[in-house]
Amino acid sequence: MMDEAAAQQAFRSALVIEGAESLAAIEAEVRAFAAPLGYDRFVLFSASATQDEVVERIYWVEGDWFGDGESVDAETYVRRCPVTRHILEAREPFFWTKTIAKEGDLYKIVRHPRGQGVHGLQIPVFGRLGLEGAMSLGGERIDASQRARLALGLIATMAFFSARRLLEAAVEAVGPLSDREREVLAWTAAGRRQVEIAATLGLSERTVENHLRRIRKRLGVATTAQAIRVAIRNGEIAG
Amino acid sequence: MMDEAAAQQAFRSALVIEGAESLAAIEAEVRAFAAPLGYDRFVLFSASATQDEVVERIYWVEGDWFGDGESVDAETYVRRCPVTRHILEAREPFFWTKTIAKEGDLYKIVRHPRGQGVHGLQIPVFGRLGLEGAMSLGGERIDASQRARLALGLIATMAFFSARRLLEAAVEAVGPLSDREREVLAWTAAGRRQVEIAATLGLSERTVENHLRRIRKRLGVATTAQAIRVAIRNGEIAG
DNA sequence: CTTTCGTTGAGGGAAATCCCTCATTTCGCC
DNA sequence: GGCGAAATGAGGGATTTCCCTCAACGAAAG
Numbered sequence: 290m291m292d293e294a295a296a297q298q299a300f301r302s303a304l305v306i307e308g309a310e311s312l313a314a315i316e317a318e319v320r321a322f323a324a325p326l327g328y329d330r331f332v333l334f335s336a337s338a339t340q341d342e343v344v345e346r347i348y349w350v351e352g353d354w355f356g357d358g359e360s361v362d363a364e365t366y367v368r369r370c371p372v373t374r375h376i377l378e379a380r381e382p383f384f385w386t387k388t389i390a391k392e393g394d395l396y397k398i399v400r401h402p403r404g405q406g407v408h409g410l411q412i413p414v415f416g417r418l419g420l421e422g423a424m425s426l427g428g429e430r431i432d433a434s435q436r437a438r439l440a441l442g443l444i445a446t447m448a449f450f451s452a453r454r455l456l457e458a459a460v461e462a463v464g465p466l467s468d469r470e471r472e473v474l475a476w477t478a479a480g481r482r483q484v485e486i487a488a489t490l491g492l493s494e495r496t497v498e499n500h501l502r503r504i505r506k507r508l509g510v511a512t513t514a515q516a517i518r519v520a521i522r523n524g525e526i527a528g
Numbered sequence: 529m530m531d532e533a534a535a536q537q538a539f540r541s542a543l544v545i546e547g548a549e550s551l552a553a554i555e556a557e558v559r560a561f562a563a564p565l566g567y568d569r570f571v572l573f574s575a576s577a578t579q580d581e582v583v584e585r586i587y588w589v590e591g592d593w594f595g596d597g598e599s600v601d602a603e604t605y606v607r608r609c610p611v612t613r614h615i616l617e618a619r620e621p622f623f624w625t626k627t628i629a630k631e632g633d634l635y636k637i638v639r640h641p642r643g644q645g646v647h648g649l650q651i652p653v654f655g656r657l658g659l660e661g662a663m664s665l666g667g668e669r670i671d672a673s674q675r676a677r678l679a680l681g682l683i684a685t686m687a688f689f690s691a692r693r694l695l696e697a698a699v700e701a702v703g704p705l706s707d708r709e710r711e712v713l714a715w716t717a718a719g720r721r722q723v724e725i726a727a728t729l730g731l732s733e734r735t736v737e738n739h740l741r742r743i744r745k746r747l748g749v750a751t752t753a754q755a756i757r758v759a760i761r762n763g764e765i766a767g
Numbered sequence: 768c769t770t771t772c773g774t775t776g777a778g779g780g781a782a783a784t785c786c787c788t789c790a791t792t793t794c795g796c797c
Numbered sequence: 798g799g800c801g802a803a804a805t806g807a808g809g810g811a812t813t814t815c816c817c818t819c820a821a822c823g824a825a826a827g
Contacts, residue, residue, distance in 0.1 A: 292536075293532045293533060293535070293536040294532060296532070296535040296536040296538065296539050297531075297532040297535040297536070299535065299539075300535055300538075300675045300678050300679065301675075303678050304674050304675070304678070307674075380655060380656060380689075381689070415654035415655050415656065415658075416619060416654050416658070419654075419655070419656050419658050419761070420656060435543050435546075436539045436540075436543070439539050439542050439543070439682065440539065443678065443682060450619075450620075467772090467773060467774085468773095469773075469774065469775095470773090477751075477753050477754075478753060478754060478756070478757045479658060479754060479757075480749050480750040480751050480753070480754030481750075481751075482750075482751065482812095482813070482814090483813075483814075484813085492774090492775075492776090493775075493776055493777085494776095495775080495776050495777060495778095496774075496775050496776060498814075498815075498816095499774090499775080499776080499777095500774085500775095501814085501815085502815070502816075503773095505815090510719050511719040511720075511721075512716075512719050512720075512721065512783095512814095512815095513753050513814080513815090514716050514717060514719070514752050514753050514756050515716075515717060515718060515719030516753075517717070517753050517756040517757055518717045518718075518756055518760065521757065521760060706802090706803060706804085707803095708803075708804065708805095709803090709804095721782095721783070721784090722783075722784075723783085731804090731805075731806085732805075732806055732807080733806095734805080734806050734807055734808095735804075735805050735806055735807095737784075737785075737786095738804090738805080738806075738807095739804085739805095740784085740785085741785070741786075742803095744785090751784095751785095752784080752785090768827100769826100769827085770825100770826080770827075771824100771825085771826075771827090772823100772824085772825080772826095773822100773823090773824085773825100774821100774822085774823090774824105775820100775821080775822080775823105776819105776820085776821085777818100777819080777820085778817105778818090778819090779816105779817095779818100780815105780816090780817095781814105781815080781816075781817105782813100782814080782815070782816090783812100783813080783814065783815075784811105784812080784813065784814070784815105785810105785811080785812065785813080785814105786809100786810085786811075786812090787808100787809090787810090787811100788807100788808090788809100789806105789807085789808090790805100790806080790807085791804100791805075791806080792803100792804080792805075792806105793802100793803085793804080793805100794801105794802090794803085794804100795800105795801095795802090795803105796799100796800085796801090797798105797799095797800090
């Protein structure tokens with residue numbers, strides 16, 4: 290059970306993670322903090338609520354998630370795990386339990402995991418565009434206290450943003466849209482009007498309008514509404 | 529400066545706030561936790577990047593935010609404060625400083641507030657729909673350490689969700705769309721204009737327009753472009 | 768050093784959307 | 798039978814978006 294020192298350690302770890310300069314450093318810190326609480330399986334990934342594929346990109350996967358002898362790879366496992374899909378409806382971190390039944394694995398969202406099997410904590414990470422990522426931690430004898438939930442929530446959120454900062458920086462500029470265009474479109478998808486976006490970004494209405502026209506042209510669509518869908522499909526903006 | 533006991537207290541307070549049954553209880557807990565850190569001014573409100581008004585509803589305002597003798601009410605103050613608007617661009621909690629210059633108050637976003645004037649910490653709160661609220665804390669001699677930032681971030685996030693739970697009883701009833709509405713929206717997402725959809729479905733332009741308005745209302749969004757994203761997110765239409 | 772590209776901004780006008788209210792019909796339900 | 802919700806449609810006006818062209822500036826690329 291988390292004590293005073295652990296509470297202090299949570300903030301210390303969060304700061305270390307925030308300033309981390311490599312994914313390995315993040316992993317090490319998370320591992321070190323979570324191990325005493327009984328967690329020894331980790332998954333960290335970016336996500337979006339876009340239809341089928343919840344999981345966008347997996348940053349880190351570690352530990353014995355599948356029962357031994359399973360032949361599925363980590364990626365497939367994460368993507369099809371029902372617990373992963375549940376973050377679509379989740380508004381906050383939640384515990385889950387996997388029990389092995391005769392018909393196969395049975396996953397359940399629970400308030401207080403106990404008993405046999407693998408238990409875990411799934412932490413959705415929200416940002417300006419809604420669901421942006423998540424972290425899942427698991428183990429067989431975990432600290433499932435409310436305090437652990439809060440502390441791991443803090444750690445996981447920091448880990449996600451920090452990992453994304455490190456990993457997505459190099460990969461940026463993939464799509465045909467420029468940064469500015471993506472920004473304008475993201476705000477449009479968020480429901481803001483041209484004049485509002487202009488105010489927010491410190492531009493003239495004209496410029497925002499010009500950006501949007503350019504966006505439509507680039508995406509080869511007729512209307513802005515369609516541009517939203519195409520952009521989401523292409524991963525240009527978050528779903 | 530936050531010590532071990534304070535770290536422990538942060539989690540304890542967060543849990544108290546999570547389980548609070550009245551706004552007063554939340555306020556008391558936040559006050560109690562923040563006071564030792566030098567914070568004695570508070571604002572808690574729901575916000576949205578999808579409306580013209582950033583601030584939607586103010587849950588709690590307390591403390592001497594304006595210099596004495598000011599005649600503006602709290603609401604007006606919060607709504608027009610430049611720091612408040614900055615949460616639109618923020619991705620994480622940030623410190624700010626208000627210095628009193630001859631030409632009026634000068635607000636600045638800073639990393640380490642110091643010196644004369646009122647300092648504060650603004651904490652944006654994100655949820656499934658992106659920016660959903662924020663909390664601002666201020667004082668004249670505040671603990672602006674990184675650890676305090678994390679702890680107050682935790683407290684503020686919890687305070688917001690808890691306050692909203694109490695005050696916005698049956699909000700967020702994102703009702704499902706009717707078949708016809710879904711059909712109209714699907715065509716819209718496909719890039720068709722209202723008049724084209726009317727022709728395709730054998731309706732009048734008016735009806736298509738009325739359907740779209742109803743859709744926006746149901747999804748609780750401001751523009752059709754936003755409706756596309758929200759509908760995709762909810763699985764109403766294909767992404 | 769020239770060209771390209773991204774970003775910014777504008778004029779002028781056409782087209783489309785959005786907003787309010789009101790009304791009719793159909794359909795399932797108690 | 799009456800009641801509410803969905804679907805349909807309209808009037809009339811206010812906003813907003815969209816389209817075309819033109820132009821300047823800086824940075825990066827050739």
